[in-house]
Amino acid sequence: MNVSTESLNDKLFNKDGDYVSSKAQFIDEYIFFYVENDVIHMQDEDLKAYLEKSVM
Known part of the structure; x- marks a missing residue:
């Protein structure tokens, strides 16, 4: 899974x-x-937990 920052998203x-x-x-x-x-x-591990909570 590819993850990036909102600041990159803003630049796109x-x-x-x-x-x-x-x-x-x-x-x-x-x-x-x-x-x-x-x-x-x-x-x-913290990022993984954050993503699981946010996506699911």
Whole structure:
């Protein structure tokens, strides 16, 4: 499962909600779930638990 930060997600879209480029769309479609910036730094087991709780 590919996970990234909301700050990356914000950079993939312009202010109108459209992708900034075709590469941005490709990246976004590759990522399964976006988390807050501080969450990405959790220990692996904590991040796994966070994702399980958030996705399921």
